[in-house]
Amino acid sequence: xDSVTQMEGPVTLSEEAFLTxxxxxxxxxxxxxxxYVQYPGEGLQLLLKATKAxxxxxxxxxxxTYRKETTSFHLEKGSVQVxxxxxxxxxxxxxxxxxxxxxxxxxAGTRLAVxx
Amino acid sequence: EAQVTQNxxxxxxxxxxxxxxxxxxxxxxxxxxxxxxxxGLGLRQIYYSMNVExxxxxxxxxxxxxxxxxKRNFPLILESPSPNQTSLYFCASSGTGSLSGANVxxxxxxxxxxxx
Numbered sequence: 001x002d003s004v005t006q007m008e009g010p011v012t013l014s015e016e017a018f019l020t021x022x023x024x025x026x027x028x029x030x031x032x033x034x035x036y037v038q039y040p041g042e043g044l045q046l047l048l049k050a051t052k053a054x055x056x057x058x059x060x061x062x063x064x065t066y067r068k069e070t071t072s073f074h075l076e077k078g079s080v081q082v083x084x085x086x087x088x089x090x091x092x093x094x095x096x097x098x099x100x101x102x103x104x105x106x107x108a109g110t111r112l113a114v115x116x
Numbered sequence: 117e118a119q120v121t122q123n124x125x126x127x128x129x130x131x132x133x134x135x136x137x138x139x140x141x142x143x144x145x146x147x148x149x150x151x152x153x154x155x156g157l158g159l160r161q162i163y164y165s166m167n168v169e170x171x172x173x174x175x176x177x178x179x180x181x182x183x184x185x186x187k188r189n190f191p192l193i194l195e196s197p198s199p200n201q202t203s204l205y206f207c208a209s210s211g212t213g214s215l216s217g218a219n220v221x222x223x224x225x226x227x228x229x230x231x232x
Contacts, residue, residue, distance in 0.1 A: 004158070036223075043120070043206060043223035044159075089158060102147050102210050102219055103174070106158035 002027040006090050006107035013080055013114050021075040021110045023064075023090035031094040033057075033066050033073040034104065038087040047075075047088070080114045087111045118143045120224035122207050128230045129197055137192045137227045139207030146212045148190040149221070152176065153204040162205075165190055197231040204228050 007022040025031065032051045036044040048057030053068035062077045073090060090107040120141045129135055141148065149164040151174075161174030165184040179201055181193040190209075194201060207224040 041225070043225045044208075045223070046220050049220070091159075102221060103149070103161055103164065104159070104221065106151075106160075108156050108158045 002031070002092060002094050002105050004090050004092055004105055004107035006088075006110050008108075008110070009087075010111040010113055013112070015082055015114055015116050016079045017114075019075070019077040019080045019084075019112070021088055021090075021112070023073045023075065023107060025071050025073065025090075025092050027071075027092055027094050029094060031092040033064070034091040034093065035062070035064055035073070035075050036089040036091060036106075038089065038109070040086070044089065080112070082114045082116055085112055085114045118222070120207055120209055120222050122205070122224035122227045124227060125225065126228050128232065130232050131198055132196050135194050135197060135229075137194075137205055137207075137229070139190045139192065139224060140188050141190075141207075141209040141222070142188065143209065143211070143222065144187065145209035145222075146187070147219070148184065148207065148209045149174070150180070150182065150190070150192050151206045151208065153206060153226075159206065162192070194229075197229075199231050202229060202231050 003026045005024050034049045035047040037047045038044050048059040050057040050066035056065045064073050064075045087109045089109045091104040123138045146167045150162040151159040153159045160176050162180050163182040165171045171182050205227045208221040210219045210221045
């Protein structure tokens with residue numbers, strides 16, 4: 001079945017460092033891809049999304065490009081801040097399977113800790 | 117403010133004592149869903165609802181029930197909780213329109229449940 005694999009964390013960086021969190025997926029058809037962020041004690045918030053191959057989602061300095069040839073959707077940011085410390089989830093939505101049209105399949109999550 | 121509200125946020129209970137986690141949204145969304153979050157597994161869908169009186173199982177429905185009598189509410193019921201239901205639970209909702217952003221899932225802040 002469809003699945004999402006994320007790099008294991010935690011990822012620990014110094015402020016202003018470059019961030020990459022790897023995400024690869026397995027899916028039939030043409031899924032939409034998402035990155036969600038979970039700050040401590042809060043629910044998940046949509047960070048960015050891409051709905052078709054070669055689309056680039058971007059928000060708050062974060063970017064991810066939908067690469068169908070490598071089935072990847074890696075999250076990047078050029079210069080992280082302490083306030084970016086959170087758990088990041090990669091997810092896919094595939095209208096071809098059950099769970100309602102808006103079911104998301106999530107990766108395990110990657111915890112990011114940014115130090116001053 | 118548009119939001120998904122869950123209660124309680126934290127609960128410790130004992131095996132077999134029935135409990136309900138409430139979920140309410142104020143965005144007139146048709147679609148609602150429950151997920152559980154466990155370390156190393158990400159979020160997994162428990163149940164979902166496409167509209168009032170329309171509910172269906174997700175990937176991990178065993179031990180849970182739901183109802184959708186009103187559009188805004190989607191309670192999660194644990195008739196006889198067991199320790200393996202200790203988890204962090206999220207309710208989410210979305211619209212069904214085709215406009216950009218209309219069907220992005222909005223998550224509640226989460227309910228942390230411990231079953232002893």
